[in-house]
Amino acid sequence: MSETPQYPPLLAYHARTKHRFEAYAEGPGQLDWDAQPEPFRRYPGAPLLELPLAADRFERPYGSLNQAPAETIAADLDSLGALLELSLGISAWKSWGPSRWALRCNPSSGNLHPVEAYVLSAGLPGVPDGVHHYDPKDHMLEGRALRPADGSRWLAVGLSSVMWREAWKYGERALRYCQLDIGHAIGAVAYAAALLGWRIEALAVPGDSLARLLGVDRADDFPPSRFAYTEAEEAEILLAVQAPGLGAPPAEPGDWLANADWQGTPSQIDAAPGYRWPVIAQAATASRPLAVESSPLRFPALPVLPTLPAHPAATGTAQIIRQRRSAQRFDPRATLDKAAFYRLLDATLPRRQAPFTGQESTPAIHLLLFVLRVDGLPSGLYLLPRTPEAAITLPAVLGASDERFADQCAVADSDPDCPAHLGLILLATLELPEMQRLARALSCHQDIAATSAFSLGMLGDFSGVATDGYAYRRLLREAGLVGQALYLEAEAAGVRGTGIGCFFDDPVHRTFGIADPRWQSVYHFTVGTPITDTRIETSPPYPQRKQETP
Structure with a gap:
């Protein structure tokens, strides 16, 4: 009798969560849309900083996106607001009858949006030094861990996943979808940065260190629940922003927050989940980075500007980003x-x-x-x-x-x-x-x-x-x-x-x-070529705010 093949954990997870003609991967048998997990997390009690809706000030043709802008754009409150608005912010609201939902610049499987974003900043005019949670619903920063300025100037964006938002609908396949969504979010930040003439770089940070840095390992801060897995955030990646006047983040960013004042309590995602899939947490544990290992990327030598039809000069980058559906x-x-x-x-x-x-x-x-x-x-x-x-x-x-x-x-x-x-x-x-x-x-x-x-x-x-x-x-x-x-x-x-x-x-x-x-x-x-459903109405992303003019 032959033994069943044994696979390393991630290969086993991937094999287990494959869809087959005869059966789909394990998931809920039905969905109660009235019980969908909360798509926006807030941190009541944290100080708030309203971000400008200033992206249109920096608009330029999509065809010139990867070329330097005509003017140097410094990192400040306005440009930071534009970066977040065009990467992780709301692009429009949709409604059909009594139902209303948000679309965001970063796409997500099932429009469930497991990704949460954190801004780590030092020396940016108008932005306190420390770690801030980004609230895309109101385009604001919530000051999670603030600290005194030390004269340094740098900026980074940290991303995490609330995996339950995807697991609620997709079951055991959720970790796959969360990682795809993180990839989309990284791409969205990269495109928004390119509009400003900036670049991003993924930093090699061990998973437990990044969790401490973003504050997602602070178990006592999170709402008490018999179902802690619904509230957990998985620390994913830290992206350094390279912009004029900015340096690199500290080699040990956790030390930078050693004496920071943590504020705010995360809001609840789901008080009464109906299912649980432990294999998701097991796969998350098996796939976390354990050590700092970074090596230079090798990109193939390709034509930088291939001879292909140019994009219409009148089509703006911000316009393209906002209209993405x-x-x-x-x-x-x-x-x-x-x-x-x-x-x-x-x-x-x-x-x-x-x-x-x-x-x-x-x-x-x-x-x-x-x-x-x-x-x-x-x-x-x-x-x-x-x-x-x-x-x-x-x-x-x-x-x-x-x-x-x-x-x-x-x-x-x-x-x-x-x-x-x-x-x-x-x-x-x-x-x-x-x-x-x-x-x-x-x-x-x-x-x-x-x-x-x-x-x-x-x-x-x-x-x-x-x-x-x-x-x-x-x-x-x-x-x-x-x-x-x-x-x-x-x-x-x-x-x-x-x-x-x-x-x-x-x-x-x-x-x-x-x-x-x-x-x-x-x-x-x-x-x-899409067919538009005319029954669905579209409204502006931030009706509660007045859009600033270029």
Whole structure:
């Protein structure tokens, strides 16, 4: 009798939480939307600082986003307000009948928003030194831990996850979705920083140290509950902001807060949860960074400004960020211009620019494409390797067990309009009806994957996960970064994107002939021409505040 294979914790978690044709990953059998966890956390008792709604002062064309602005923008209360407004703030309110909900600049699985943000600042004009919780509902800072100024000047943004917000709907798969959301949030901060001419850098901080720094390990501060897991925040990442006049955060930022005055009590997320999935906490523990280990990122040598159609100069970055939505339906009669398709793919390639300035490790995500309705391209299965190494190894992996891929070829060899640096590969040509069936079935039978111009799966290299639990988080976050690039580029191209967290993992692998468990699909995405639901009303993000003029 053979023994059941034993896997390291994160590989076991990933295998356990796969959706299969015969059964979905463990989750709630039904949802009570009236009992949804609270989407906004507050810290009553903490001093409040109202942030300006000043993002429009810094508006410039989206096509020039990764170029330096005409004027140097200093870090102060106004620019900090713009950074948070365009990364983690509310972009609009939606309503339908008695229901009203917020949309935010950072997308989230199910619009559940597990991400909480903290500002760590020293020497910024108008901002007390210390740790502040960001309240996106009212665009304010809540002073959690304030300390005397010491003459230093630096700025960082810390992110955490309230995993219960995702677990309430998605069950055991929640840790996956939280990490994708963290990736989207990192990308959102990177894009907002780029608008200001700033950059962000992920800092290597052990998980327990970051928890102390953000104050999320202060158990006595949190509301007492029989269900502490609903209130817990998982410390995720610390992002240093590089801006004119700012230095680096202290090497031991925890020491900087040694004598700080902690204030405020976190509000309650969910007083009476109906379910519990202990495997989420187990996977979170197994994937925390245990030591400070940082190495320089290696980005492939790619054209900085590829010869592709430029974005309209009149389309502003703040405008693109605010109008970003997740499409709910696509027009199956609409097609996508081939040049726009190439531009979208180009935006996902890793470069030292937004959103990938926030990346933590060497790129390890590659794209499996379902091309449906792109003018001038045959419908079929395609591969976009995002690194030169993967361009060499992946085609053989995909072709090893499937004769359909025997004639795979580089698209640039047959299409002079395809930029050679993309490295796009046509694996197999399939008729549109077959492509629609495949795309829909593999994305949990969702029409949005089949009525779009194209959809894709993000394939991650899991070779390091067995020995480094934190590599699991990094992979999923990188997928979120790629998704954020697709969201904004789709808006700039006049179409719309939607992230898809529900897909049948192993059937995706079999469709592309992948037998090696090193490669795992971690996130899906789809892009097309949206159909707007006119029954839903849209209102401004901060009706209680007067928008400041440029």
